[in-house]
Amino acid sequence: MGRRAYARFQKRHESVKSMFRVAQAAVIAGLILTAPATLLPVSAQSAARESAAKTEPLTIVTKAGAKRFDVEVMRDDAGRSRGLMFRRHMAADHGMLFDFERTEPVTMWMKNTYLPLDMVFIRPDGVVSRIAADTEPLSTAIIASGSPVSAVLELNAGTAAKLGIQAGDKVEHPLFKAR
Template sequence: MQLHLKCILIATLYTAGCHENTGNSNNNTAETSSAVDNVQTETTSNGSAFKKEGTLAFIAKNGADTLRKIDIQLAKTDQQREDGLMFRKSMTDDQGMLFIFPDLEERSFWMKNTYISLDIIYINDKMEIVSIQKYATPLSEQGLPSFKKAQYVLEVNAGFSDKYHISYGDKIQYE
């Protein structure tokens, strides 16, 4: 699909979502239900609120040390992966979003409609970190490729990888 058609489609979907009447008189929050997985998600003035769906641990290359643990929200469906962290204005250092894909491929993410600067961590099917795109520029439409095949992608706050010494070859485990 051509880029301008994608932009029109995204704008239409966004506009439809903005005009949805939830019946909630509080302008700061509204609850919406996802038809795909029947999960309640809270929407705030900062975009979708974080919804803890699991925990993830970073394991050092040598396998002996746990470098850091965080809470994760999962993006398993096409729609969840497409939405990602768009329109969120903040996220804590102990939170992240794990994108789960059905196959192992080279991936590329962008920051369109994403207000938070992120580290984008690409992970292969063996749960090993294969590349990291650090300090991704908010709202940028520049592609941020994995350069290697990845089945999982983890988005965390920018600087997370440096702060907690997360690097290529480290592994993850999640529940």
């Protein structure tokens, strides 16, 4: 190969290397720019699921009167396992009702749960058995029902004290009429 041919070869080689670097930079930039977009649908789905979750009415009858809540009902293992994990807020008149399908002692925890909660343990006849007030967010400490129950209602922390909800009060929901 002569000097001119070699010079042309080197020039083409440098041109190809330069194009490769530009293409490589474009691919990397594309990955960086689209990474947040690929994560967005997951968080958007999560937010949409949270705000569009189907709720049912539930009433707690206390000595001071009745208080109505809109509750999401968790009826399967997946729902009960997920619960209120990763949620950052819950409306004051909302809650989550965990249906355990049978009557037995149950345990709860606050792993991956950012909201402090009141946990209302409910017997199959709808009577409040016990309240674990103001549970600690993100804690893996076990919170036990203390006696056999068929459901647990989670409310924003402080709700039970504010409304005077206590053991012996009655929870009205179709779940307790079916048992």
